[in-house]
């Protein structure tokens with residue numbers, strides 16, 4: 119059995135397509151920043167790496183999973199979100215061991231490392247939450 123301690127961090131990738139979803143994604147990003155200590159990644163207007171659609175990512179510590187993920191479940195509206203562990207096995211983390219909110223999207227597996235990599239830590243928090251989840 120694998121151990122939970124293999125998970126150094128989680129990512130949540132918020133995808134959007136078209137102006138309506140983009141507006142919802144922007145509102146969700148502000149809602150996250152106001153409530154959770156995460157590392158918010160760059161806004162991407164098109165596909166990048168294995169991600170087939172415009173999106174942004176947040177990186178967060180495993181301790182936050184129990185509050186952030188339920189909050190995303192209740193607040194993602196029509197947006198699709200991929201939540202995956204970072205355990206050092208990119209392929210498995212993204213393709214086999216991930217959760218989706220909303221219908222899953224096909225990821226480009228060729229952009230994911232075949233070999234084990236160092237599991238990515240959550241990174242420095244760049245939000246200053248002031249609201250309760």
Ligand code: ZN
Pocket residue numbers: 129130131175202
């Ligand atoms: Zn990711």
